[in-house]
Amino acid sequence: MGQRFLGELELFVLGAVQALGDNAYGASIRREIAKRTTRDVAIGSVYATLGNLHDKGFVVFDVSDPTPVQGGRSRRMVRLTSAGRIALTDSLRAVQRLARGLALGAER
Amino acid sequence: MSQPPVRPPRLAEWIIRSVAPPNDVRWLLQDFAEELGERAASQSSAASLRWYWSQTIRSIVPLLRRRLTTLITSHRGEHMWNDLAQDLRFAVRLSARTPLTTVVVIATLVLGLGATTSVFSVVDAVLIRPLPFAASTRTVQLFGVLRDGTDISSTAYPDLLDVRATSHAIERLGIGQQVQMSLEHGGEASRIEAVQIDSDFVRVLDLRAGIGRMFDAESFAMSGPEQVVLSHGFWMREFGGDRSIVGKTITLDGQASTVIGVLEERPFVYPQVSPDIIQPLRIRPASLFARRGVMWATAVARARPGLSTEDVSRDVAAIAHRLEIEYPQSNKGIGMHVKPLRDAVVGDIGSMLGLLTAAVASVLLIASLNVGNLLLARATARAREFAVRVAIGGSPWRVRRQVLAEAFLLAALGGALGLALAPLLTRTLLSLYPGELPRAAEIHVGIRALLGALAGILASSILASLPAMRQATSARPGLDLRATAGAGESSQSRRFGRFVFGAQIAASLTMVFVAGLLVRSLKETNRIRPGFEPSRLLTFMAAPPRGRETSPQAYYQRLDDALARIPGVTAVATAWHIPFGSNWHGDVFIREDKGDRGPANTQTNVDAIAPGFERTIGARIIAGRAFTAADNDSLGPPVALINETLATKAFPGEDPVGKEIAFNAVPHRRIVGVIADMKDGSLVDPAPSMLYLPVEQYKQEYARRDRYVIMRSSRDPATLMAEARLVVRAVDESVPLTDVRTMDDRLAAAAAAFRFRALLLGGLSTLAWLLALVGVYGIVAETVNRQTREIGIRLALGMTPGGVQRTVLAASLRTAVIGVVVGLAVSVAIAPSLRSMLYGVAARDMSLLIAATLAVFAAAAAAAFIPARRASRVDPIIALRSD
Numbered sequence: 001m002g003q004r005f006l007g008e009l010e011l012f013v014l015g016a017v018q019a020l021g022d023n024a025y026g027a028s029i030r031r032e033i034a035k036r037t038t039r040d041v042a043i044g045s046v047y048a049t050l051g052n053l054h055d056k057g058f059v060v061f062d063v064s065d066p067t068p069v070q071g072g073r074s075r076r077m078v079r080l081t082s083a084g085r086i087a088l089t090d091s092l093r094a095v096q097r098l099a100r101g102l103a104l105g106a107e108r
Numbered sequence: 109m110s111q112p113p114v115r116p117p118r119l120a121e122w123i124i125r126s127v128a129p130p131n132d133v134r135w136l137l138q139d140f141a142e143e144l145g146e147r148a149a150s151q152s153s154a155a156s157l158r159w160y161w162s163q164t165i166r167s168i169v170p171l172l173r174r175r176l177t178t179l180i181t182s183h184r185g186e187h188m189w190n191d192l193a194q195d196l197r198f199a200v201r202l203s204a205r206t207p208l209t210t211v212v213v214i215a216t217l218v219l220g221l222g223a224t225t226s227v228f229s230v231v232d233a234v235l236i237r238p239l240p241f242a243a244s245t246r247t248v249q250l251f252g253v254l255r256d257g258t259d260i261s262s263t264a265y266p267d268l269l270d271v272r273a274t275s276h277a278i279e280r281l282g283i284g285q286q287v288q289m290s291l292e293h294g295g296e297a298s299r300i301e302a303v304q305i306d307s308d309f310v311r312v313l314d315l316r317a318g319i320g321r322m323f324d325a326e327s328f329a330m331s332g333p334e335q336v337v338l339s340h341g342f343w344m345r346e347f348g349g350d351r352s353i354v355g356k357t358i359t360l361d362g363q364a365s366t367v368i369g370v371l372e373e374r375p376f377v378y379p380q381v382s383p384d385i386i387q388p389l390r391i392r393p394a395s396l397f398a399r400r401g402v403m404w405a406t407a408v409a410r411a412r413p414g415l416s417t418e419d420v421s422r423d424v425a426a427i428a429h430r431l432e433i434e435y436p437q438s439n440k441g442i443g444m445h446v447k448p449l450r451d452a453v454v455g456d457i458g459s460m461l462g463l464l465t466a467a468v469a470s471v472l473l474i475a476s477l478n479v480g481n482l483l484l485a486r487a488t489a490r491a492r493e494f495a496v497r498v499a500i501g502g503s504p505w506r507v508r509r510q511v512l513a514e515a516f517l518l519a520a521l522g523g524a525l526g527l528a529l530a531p532l533l534t535r536t537l538l539s540l541y542p543g544e545l546p547r548a549a550e551i552h553v554g555i556r557a558l559l560g561a562l563a564g565i566l567a568s569s570i571l572a573s574l575p576a577m578r579q580a581t582s583a584r585p586g587l588d589l590r591a592t593a594g595a596g597e598s599s600q601s602r603r604f605g606r607f608v609f610g611a612q613i614a615a616s617l618t619m620v621f622v623a624g625l626l627v628r629s630l631k632e633t634n635r636i637r638p639g640f641e642p643s644r645l646l647t648f649m650a651a652p653p654r655g656r657e658t659s660p661q662a663y664y665q666r667l668d669d670a671l672a673r674i675p676g677v678t679a680v681a682t683a684w685h686i687p688f689g690s691n692w693h694g695d696v697f698i699r700e701d702k703g704d705r706g707p708a709n710t711q712t713n714v715d716a717i718a719p720g721f722e723r724t725i726g727a728r729i730i731a732g733r734a735f736t737a738a739d740n741d742s743l744g745p746p747v748a749l750i751n752e753t754l755a756t757k758a759f760p761g762e763d764p765v766g767k768e769i770a771f772n773a774v775p776h777r778r779i780v781g782v783i784a785d786m787k788d789g790s791l792v793d794p795a796p797s798m799l800y801l802p803v804e805q806y807k808q809e810y811a812r813r814d815r816y817v818i819m820r821s822s823r824d825p826a827t828l829m830a831e832a833r834l835v836v837r838a839v840d841e842s843v844p845l846t847d848v849r850t851m852d853d854r855l856a857a858a859a860a861a862f863r864f865r866a867l868l869l870g871g872l873s874t875l876a877w878l879l880a881l882v883g884v885y886g887i888v889a890e891t892v893n894r895q896t897r898e899i900g901i902r903l904a905l906g907m908t909p910g911g912v913q914r915t916v917l918a919a920s921l922r923t924a925v926i927g928v929v930v931g932l933a934v935s936v937a938i939a940p941s942l943r944s945m946l947y948g949v950a951a952r953d954m955s956l957l958i959a960a961t962l963a964v965f966a967a968a969a970a971a972a973f974i975p976a977r978r979a980s981r982v983d984p985i986i987a988l989r990s991d
Contacts (some may be wrong), residue, residue, distance in 0.1 A: 027139035043139055044167020047132050048174035055177075059719075076135040 056086030197515035217522025226533035277423035282309025288885035320369025401438030487576035515573035551808035613927025632948030641726030645851035646825035651814035688854035697771035732781030756796035900987025909980035920972035
C-alpha cells in the first residue's frame with residue numbers, strides 16, 4: 001500500500017491512544033479527544049474509526065481483566081501497533097510541515 | 109450517592125444494538141453506560157439522558173457505515189466474494205448430496221418462476237405499459253351511450269364534427285372506421301381488414317410510414333386519387349416485403365388504389381389493432397354516412413395537456429346534451445362519453461389478468477413455502493454443525509450467509525430454467541387465449557420480465573431461507589451441542605412448519621374454490637340454449653363478385669341453388685349477419701302510430717335476411733308469420749320482423765304484429781311477425797334487440813353487400829367444407845370464402861373465455877393443491893421423524909399404536925382446520941370480485957365452498973396419514989437406541 005495516510009478522526013484517535021498508554025478504551029479515548037481538541041466526538045464514531053484502524057493493523061484489541069472493584073467489568077483495551085505508531089508519527093510530521101509558516105490566528 | 113443511578117434508555121440501547129457491528133455492541137454499551145454514570149454524578153439526570161440520546165443519534169451513521177464495511181470485508185480481511193464462492197461451492201456439494209430434495213426444490217421453483225415470468229410479461233404488455241405512441245396517456249375513445257346506459261362503441265359523424273369544432277377539452281379528434289374489403293392479387297381474391305381514417309386520426313395515433321409516405325392533404329380530398337398504406341405485417345405476408353410495391357397499384361373492392369407507403373413495423377392502429385391496410389376516410393356530405401343518428405364512426409381524441417379523462421368526458425357530455433336539444437329527431441336519448449383508449453383496447457381483460465396474476469403468485473408462494481420448509485429441515489438437521497461453527501468462533505453472519513447462499517443457488521437454478529421456459533409458457537398462454545388478446549403483438553419476454561424474474565428469484569430465495577437463517581443463528585452452542593438428533597424440535601421450526609401447513613391449506617383452498625367457480629360457469633354456459641339449432645350448420649361469408657354484370661341477388665340465387673344440390677344439404681339461406689358472426693348493423697326506427705310524440709327513436713340492430721333463413725337456422729316464429737318469397741322484393745310492400753326483445757322494448761304490452769314503423773327512409777313498414785330471441789355475440793348476455801328486413805328491401809349505401817351463407821345438412825358440417833368451397837369457386841372463382849366455420853365452432857368460440865379461465869385456473873389450482881399436498885406430507889413426516897424418540901417413550905409407557913396415530917393425525921388436522929378457516933374467509937372475501945367472470949353460479953356458492961373444503965381437507969388428512977401410520981409403527985427399542 002506504500003504510504004498510509006490517516007483521516008482526521010483516525011489521527012485524533014491514534015493520538016489519543018498513544019497519549020493514554022495502557023488506559024485506552026472507547027470512553028477514555030473519546031474523553032481524551034475532547035480534552036485535547038475540544039471536539040465532542042460521538043462514541044459511535046470512535047468505535048467505527050477504531051474498527052477501521054484495526055483493519056489496517058494500526059491498533060490491536062485486548063480484553064482486560066475485570067477492574068478490581070466490586071462489580072467491575074472487563075474492558076476492551078486498545079494498543080498501538082508499531083505500524084500504528086509509524087503512521088501516527090508520519091501524519092503528525094505532515095501536519096507540522098503543513099502548519100509551518102501558516103498564520104494561524106489566535107486560539108479560540 | 110443518595111441519587112438513584114440513571115438507567116440508560118432502553119430504546120436508545122436497542123438502537124445501538126441494532127446498528128453496531130455485533131463484535132462492538134457489548135463494549136459500546138458499556139462505554140455509554142460508564143460515561144452516563146459519570147455525567148449523572150455531576151449533572152441532572154435529564155441532562156445526562158439528553159446527552160445519551162444525542163450520542164446515540166450521532167453514532168448511528170458512523171456505526172452503520174462501519175458495519176457495512178465489515179460486511180463487505182470480513183474481519184479476517186478476506187474478501188467477501190471469496191467467502192461467497194466458498195459458500196456456493198459448499199451449497200453445490202450439499203445439494204448434490206441430497207439430489208431428490210434438490211430436484212424437487214428446483215422443479216418447484218422452475219414452475220413457479222416460469223409461470224410468474226410469463227404471466228408478468230403478458231400483464232406488463234397489456235396492462236402496465238402505455239400504448240406505443242406519443243401522449244398515449246392523454247388519448248381517449250369517444251362512445252355513444254343510450255339513455256338506458258348501453259354503450260355504442262360508435263358515434264355519428266356530424267356529432268363528431270360538432271365535438272371537434274366546439275370542445276374546449278380536446279386538442280385533436282380523429283375519426284375512422286373499420287371495414288372489410290376484398291383484395292384481388294395474383295388472380296386470387298381474399299378478404300382483408302381495412303381501417304379508414306381521417307388526417308387527425310393519423311396525428312392522434314402518430315402513424316408514420318416506414319417506407320414511402322403517409323397520406324397528405326390530397327389523399328383526403330373528396331376527389332383525390334385512390335391511395336392506400338399497407339401495414340408492415342400485411343406487406344411482409346402478402347408482398348414478401350418487396351420495397352418496390354410503393355407506387356404500384358392494387359385492386360381493392362374492384363377499384364385500383366396506389367400503394368403510397370408501408371407503416372412502421374410496430375405502429376398502433378385502432379379500432380383494428382393490426383389491420384392489413386389503412387385508407388383515407390372520405391365522407392360525401394349528402395351520403396348516409398353524413399347523417400345524424402347514423403352511428404358508425406370510431407373517434408379517438410387527445411385531451412389538452414393537463415386535462416383529465418373526466419374533464420373531457422364532462423365537456424363531451426355537455427356537447428351531446430346540446431345536440432339532443434338542437435336535433436331531437438335524431439339525437440334524443442343519445443349521449444356521449446369517453447374512456448381512456450387503453451381501457452377501450454384492453455377491455456375487461458384486466459380483471460382476468462388480475463386473477464391470473466393472483467393465482468400464479470399463490471402458486472409461487474406455496475412453492476416458496478415448500479422450499480423454505482425443506483431448507484429449514486436441512487438447517488435443523490445441521491443445527492449441530494452450526495452450533496460447532498459458532499462455538500469455535502464462526503460469525504453468525506457467516507452461517508446466515510451460508511444458508512442464504514444455498515437458497516440463492518437453488519432459486520437461481522430454478523429461475524434460470526424458469527426464465528428459459530417463460531417464452532414457451534407465454535406462447536402457450538397466448539395460443540390458449542380465445543380470439544386475439546389485445547396488444548398481443550407487444551407481448552414478449554423482455555428486459556422488464558427479466559427484472560421481474562430476478563426480483564422473483566431474490567424474493568423467493570430470501571423468503572425461503574428466512575426461517576432457516578433464524579434457525580441457524582439462534583444456535584445456542586451449549587444447548588445444541590448437547591442436543592442429539594431426534595431429541596426434540598426447536599419451537600421455531602415447529603411454528604414455521606405449522607405456519608407453512610396452514611398457509612398452504614388456506615391458499616390451495618382458495619384456489620380450488622375459485623377454479624370450481626370458473627369450471628361450474630363453463631359447464632353452465634355449455635347448457636345455454638342459443639334460441640336456434642346450432643348443430644349441423646355450416647356457415648361462411650361470400651362477397652358477391654364486383655364489376656361484373658350479375659346483381660348480388662342473382663349471384664346468391666345461383667349460389668343457393670348450387671349449394672343445395674350438395675348431397676346431405678337440407679336447407680340453404682343467406683343473411684347479412686348471422687348469430688355469432690360479424691357484419692353488424694345498427695340503426696334507429698320510429699313507431700308511426702306514436703309519430704314524433706312517441707318515445708324516442710328506438711335504436712336496434714338490423715339484419716337483412718333471405719326467405720327461409722329462420723327455417724334453416726332453426727328459429728321459431730312466435731307471432732305472425734315469417735318472410736315469404738313474395739316479401740323479398742324491393743318494390744313490394746315494406747315489411748319487417750322483430751325479435752322478442754325488441755317487441756318488449758318498443759311495444760310494451762302491445763301486439764306488434766300489424767304495427768307500422770318508419771325505417772331506412774321508408775315509411776309504412778309493416779311488422780308481420782315476431783321471431784324468438786337468438787343469442788348473439790355472447791352466450792351469457794341477453795339477446796340483443798333485432799329488426800329483420802327482407803334482404804332485397806334493405807338498401808343502404810354504407811351497408812356491405814356480402815352475406816353469410818348458412819347450410820343445414822344431415823351429416824357432419826365439417827365434412828361439407830371442402831365441397832362448399834368447390835361449389836363457391838365453380839359459381840364464381842373470383843369470390844373469396846371467409847369466416848368458414850360450423851355454428852358449433854362459433855358457439856364454442858363464444859364460450860372460449862370461460863373455457864380459457866376454467867382451464868388455466870383449473871390447472872394452476874391443481875398445481876397448488878399438489879404442492880400443498882407435498883408440503884403437508886413433508887411437514888408431518890418431518891415432525892414425526894423428530895419426535896421418534898418421544899413416540900418411542902410413549903409407546904414404551906403403554907400408549908397404543910392407534911393412540912399414537914390418532915395423536916399425530918389430530919395435531920395435523922388442528923392445523924388444517926385453522927388453514928381451512930382462513931382459506932374460507934379469503935374465498936368469501938374475494939368471491940364478489942369474480943362476479944363478472946361467472947355465469948349461472950353464485951359468487952359465494954355454498955356447495956362449492958364445501959366441496960373445496962372437503963377436497964383440501966381430505967388431501968391434508970391423506971398426506972398426514974402416511975407419516976402418522978409410520979409413527980405408530982415406531983419400535984420403542986430402536987427409537988430409544990437411535991442416539
